[in-house]
Amino acid sequence: MSFFRYFLRRLILVIPLLLGITMVAFIIANAIPADPINANLPPNALNDEDTIAAFRKKWGLDKPLHEQYLTYLGNLLRGDMGVSIKWRKPVSEDIAKRLPATIELATLGILYGVVLGVGLGLVSAIWKDTWADYIARVIAFIGISFPVFLIALVLLNVFYAQLGIAVGPGRLHVLMRPPPTVTGMYTVDALLNGDWKTFGNALSHLILPALTLALYVSGIISRITRSSLLEVLNQDYMRTARAKGLRERYVIGFHGMRNSLIPVVTVIGLSYGNLLVGSILIESIFAYPGIGFYMFKASTSQDFPAIMGVSLLFAFIYVGVNFAVDILYFFLDPRIRVA
């Protein structure tokens, strides 16, 4: 199968999924709350007939449900996710402003997480049942069992408050000015501006939250890597590779990794969901002004339109990442190309 055909075929599967997600979001937003008007408008606007009438008209609340959905979808396509109750600003505007910060953090987080997770899994599988295996598995177990907000608080307390070797909360030192906005990601913008000092400071603010995220997602990744590699290590072709005199490095690096990678890639895609949830819990602790912090503030103050906006965005990102993983299979798994 050519890459183009494979790509198109996957893409066609994604579209109904995205539509379905908007439908679920629509149902949650409009059918579950006892009164969508109550849920979506700030309390003091509830006495104002004009505001309520305008809200009804905009979302087509006086029309039948299927027409309401179409109105909702139309508004969504125009990038209109409603107005936040807490901030009184369009949700999509706020989200767009904060998204780069989260992308920056999540990218670094998943990078660390994959390196840590695959690394631990490799160590664990290659030196199975040795002390290295046990240590690696304990770290993975902590990542799986400890609430991520506790890990964040402990790391922040130890490395920032006690040892003073990590920087505090936020995205930049309070006295520093953000670099001129190009992408909205401080590290990238600082680099584009040739401003190494700002780059260093922004990066240092990312390290601790990214490490926390990494610990959180690496638990599952390392477990899957371990079991997947262990399975591969016992295969006949591994013995053949050794028998023909290949060095252990190549045996594991080429034959082992390549064949055990597919389930690992799947799990990386799936753990992106954890990463998004983790960003909510972690950004709130590191006072890191991204989407997660926004969601945290929104949900503690029951800002319904904002919560729905972020949920929808996260679902879209999740689908997007897993679509990318599907595409990656094409390169990882030669069987797809033959089929």
Next chain:
Amino acid sequence: MPSISSTSSSTREFESPSRGRLALYHLRRNPLVALGLVIAASWFAIAFIAPAVAPIEPLKQDLVNRLASPGKQFFMGTDELGRDIFSRVLWGSRITIPAGLAVIVIGSTLGVIIGAVAGYAGGIVDELLMRLTELFMAFPFIILAMAVTAALGPDIRNAVIALAVVWWPRYARILRGLVLEVKSQEFVEAAHSAGAGGIYVLFRTILPNCIAPAVILATLDIGTSILSFAALSFIGLGPEPSSPEWGRMVSIGIDFFDQWWMWLFPGLAIASLVMAFNFIGDGLRDILDPRLRGE
């Protein structure tokens, strides 16, 4: 009659060991399961006796002693309103344990039924139910639970409902596969030809043969469900703020970062309980289904 007793004792060696002895054997080989069982049982016991043993009412404020550090008077210190953290942590088990278990019980039952019906009915029913399952799996599930809780209005019951609503898809998927497998076997055909109705066959003949993997999955899931509940509660979509719920206590503790006891102890309570259930779940999987060991 010494000869007879000696014969009976020698034949006994060929009998399969009793359930109790088998359990003991496995516990000895999986010490972590034993540890998990001990921790979980302790938390269950605490949940039952908390009202009797907690030194101070969990909601009682004592503004003179606010933010007291852990010491003789307050074992785990006090919070910003002078409430005793130790008592609150003990009481917290009465919220988290039932909530975590309820999510699993409701969610997995829902999933088992949906999956079983899809697998057994086949055709358009199967198609519809499975597309629905995929749709739910497309959401990162805690995010979906957040949206549902926000829509229902935040409280403990709604958080549990929301989590249960997003919990079922994996169970449905597994059960459907198992039912498809079992459906074609001869004893099912026998039941049909004996005149048993569809619902009877599904729930009495097929389902008992498919339930074990669902039970293992459910055990493995308890830790995750407790963590998810704590996460919902942490971001304010669970019990009301004054409630002695662990996730909520940690969340309030963020603002009192230097008063580490405010967030550390409830956080460790969550971690210990989740760890215990993960130990049990992993061990149970190893014992009951060696194929899943991944070795």
